[in-house]
Amino acid sequence: MLQTLQRSKTKSGAAYVDSGSGDEVLVLIHGVGMRIEAWGPQIEQLSKRNRVIALDLPGHGLSAPLEGRPDLSNFVTWLASVIDELELGAVNIAGHSMGALITTGMAATAPERLRRIALLNGVYKRTIAARQAVEARAGEIFTGAFDREAPLGRWFAPDEANTDAYRLVRALLQEVNAEGYAAAYRAFATGDTLYCDCWPFVTCPALFLTGDGDPNSTPEMAKDMAEAAQNGRTAVIRGHRHMVNLTAPEEVTAALDNWLTWAA
Template identity: 70%
Template sequence: MLQTLPRSETPSGVAYVDRGQGGETLVLIHGVGMRIEAWGPQIERLSREHRVIAVDLPGHGFSRPLDAAPELPNFVAWFSGLVDELGLDAVSVAGHSMGALIAAGFAATKGDRLRRVALLNGVHKRTPAARQAVEARADEIVSGNFDRQAPLERWFSDAEKDGAAYRLVHDLLQAVDPKGYAAAYRAFATGDAVYSDRWPQVTCPALFLTGDGDKNSTAEMAEEMARAAPHGRAVVIRGHRHMVNLTAPEEASETLADWLTWQPAR
């Protein structure tokens, strides 16, 4: 049975958890079809030393749907409004997959509110063939006739399909609201190039982490973004795919813990 973390809710209807204190204030943004529980290992590890806030995306978990067109800039505006609503000043932000695109947009547009940024399994400038494939999946999802099992084949290797991470992600995909999923996936499918040329202007510490088996959010994408950012660092975890924060929780969490204290040379 899917275990639900206790949540609070903002006046605008965003569900979130708030754990820990001290250190950096870190906000976690999950990917399409997921919810706060997909960050379980990172919330537990990082809240020992930092304040950690994890949010449900619009139309996911217990958050209200997005009241705007399903485009990436509107999700970025939603997140910026949440930072204001929670009364946060400067924050560190880590996003996974769709959450990584939102984090990138926040870094590009609200750099004065950002201490550091981390993209986990973030997509960057898809090839034409990859764009066509993901937009076709978005069309299928919007139609309401989509296979909730299909992402599991891309996100997990055969060796990972008997694990707790696989079971959790399977259950989250089964539970997600179809309309919320479709809106977020449309923005994900069309958003990879919106802020992709802005990394040279992002001067805070920037981490780009993925698994070497992720064929859609590739190691090459992570390395390209890291080269473009003045203080970028790419980390590729071997033997893992798209849900690397769950299939390699200790390594991913420790990499994030290091990033939260990393001070690049001036």
């Protein structure tokens, strides 16, 4: 049984954890199939010097689902509305995977709400083959054919199967709501081109971090986004894959801690 962090809820049904205090407000957005607990190491450490707001994606954890058939833009609108509900003002946002795509959408559509952004294991202009593969998975998931073990093979190296990080992610996948997962995965699969041309216009400090072994959110993608942004930097964590914030928590947390000091 998973240990669940105590959450609050907005009037619109978004579940969140509000921890720590400080001049910088950091909003954490997880990836498809996860929930707030996937940010455990970062919440614990970064809340010592900052106010950290971690959110459950719609249809994940305790957050209400989005209505209809949402695309990535609906998730971006949802995040902006939560920031407004919580009266956070301009914030720092760190998003992992699907959370990175949502963060990109915020940079493209609401730059005035941002102080800094960090994309962890973000996707950028997938190849045709990669897009076909992820869209095929999205189609299968939407029909109810949801293999809750399959992502583990992409997200972890074989020798990580006995780690706490692997066990946590496996447990989160086992408990995620199937309809919430399917809706978010469809937006993730089809959303990588929606805001991808925004980077030349993004002026806030932007960190692009991934693992050197992530086959789908590659170091090349991170470097390309950083080079396209006006104030972008890349961090590549060696020896790690997609769940790098859990498999290399000290390195990732240190990178985020440093990022929060960049002049905004």
